[in-house]
Amino acid sequence: MDSDIPSWRFLSTGPPEPVVPSKKPFRVELVGGKRYSWCSCGHSRKQPFCDGAHKAKAPGLMPLRFVPEEDSTVWLCGCKHTNTPPYCDGTHKQDFIRSMALHQHQDA
Ligand code: FES
Structure with missing residues (x-):
């Protein structure tokens, strides 16, 4: 098993890898009690949040839905490989992320 890949990626069977x-x-001001959907696949055009693109671009991956208890300013993961989703844990600084290509929308 590749130790550079976060362990939570192995919890389900065979989902596609996120881009x-x-x-x-992403620094985001969250409202307590509001429901959010963090994009886990990387294909959304409304990063860091889901816009439904996973249904066509990454079947098998789902957004992570969460409700913060109180108003807060947080850093949400943009590389989609954090071990503490939806929050950044610094994984984007690791070599395997640095060497990956940034996702480009095909119809941009
Ligand atoms: S668009 Fe990425 S999880 Fe929905």
């Missing part, structure tokens, strides 16, 4: 839309996290 990397950003090699930096």
Whole structure:
């Protein structure tokens, strides 16, 4: 098993690997009690949040839905390989992310 790949990626069977839309996290002001959907596949055009693109571009991957308890400013993962989704854990600084190509939308 490749130790560079976060362990939570192995919890389900055979999902596609996410693409990397950003090699930096997104600073986001969250509203307590509001429901959010963090994009886990990397294909959304509304990063770091899901826009439904996973249904066509990454079947098998789902957004991570969460509700913060209180208003807060957080760093949400942009490389989609964090071990603490939806939050950045610094994984974007690792070599395997640095060497990956940034995702480009095909119809951009
Ligand atoms: S678009 Fe990426 S999880 Fe929905």
